[in-house]
Amino acid sequence: MADRELEEIGEDNTLLLVDDEEPFLKRLARAMEKRGFAVETAGSVAAGRAYATARPPAYAVVDLRLEDGSGLEVVETLRETRPDCRVVVLTGYGAIATAVAAVKIGAMDYLSKPADANDVTAALLAPAGDLPPPPENPMSADRVRWEHIQRVYELCDRNVSETARRLNMHRRTLQRILAKRSPR
Known part of the structure; x- marks a missing residue:
């Protein structure tokens, strides 16, 4: 230290x-x-x-x-x-x-x-007012999308139909995304 x-x-x-x-x-x-x-x-x-x-x-x-x-x-x-x-x-x-x-x-x-x-x-x-440096390992676009879908899914109390409606996505497509592991 x-x-x-x-x-x-x-x-x-x-x-x-x-x-x-x-x-x-x-x-x-x-x-x-x-x-x-x-x-x-x-x-x-x-x-x-x-x-x-x-x-x-x-x-x-x-x-x-x-x-x-x-x-x-x-x-x-x-x-x-x-x-x-x-x-x-x-x-x-x-x-x-x-x-x-x-x-x-x-x-x-x-x-x-x-x-x-x-x-x-x-x-x-960090001193007050200083902008933080950009992250060294930012999330990939696929990961950001997956995180957003997971967040909306949780906000909809894990209701697939409601989540699909709010995301303007077909329900089966959403089910396939939710069944996969999170991207890196």
């Missing part, structure tokens, strides 16, 4: 990670601890909000879609309890609308999964 990273983190190195995907949460927590952060984890909106209220951290990484609600609720709580908290929103379902909503309520940055600890650290420690 570089001394420069410790200087950038500052004296208050508390970091709250909120994600309902436990293996990812544990991996990211270990990686962020190695980078000098004092990490606390939460697996739900309720746990994230409780931690943010009791001990507001200096930094936070919040998954957008959690089993019990939206991670934006945690971001709002963090903004109320600690306005200077540097928040990064993570999600597996990248969309412009949610990115705009996250930034409007106070998130500094918005990263699509799979984001590694280096991406997260760079986003948390």
Whole structure:
């Protein structure tokens, strides 16, 4: 770990990670601890909000879609309890609308999964107003399409007919897409 990273983190190195995907949460927590952060984890909106209220951290990484609600609720709580908290929103379902909503309520940055600890650290420690560098391994067009279809499918409560109607797609075509593995 570089001394420069410790200087950038500052004296208050508390970091709250909120994600309902436990293996990812544990991996990211270990990686962020190695980078000098004092990490606390939460697996739900309720746990994230409780931690943010009791001990507001200096930094936070919040998954957008959690089993019990939206991670934006945690971001709002963090903004109320600690306005200077540097928040990064993570999600597996990248969309412009949610990115705009996250930034409007106070998130500094918005990263699509799979984001590694280096991406997260760079986003948390980026000077205010700096534009992040372009991703080194952006999602392919096929992957972006697949992610969008999955998102709409989930929003339609996994109803194939309704999803096909909203995507203006034939139902059988959608069923074939959903049956395949995700593209890289």
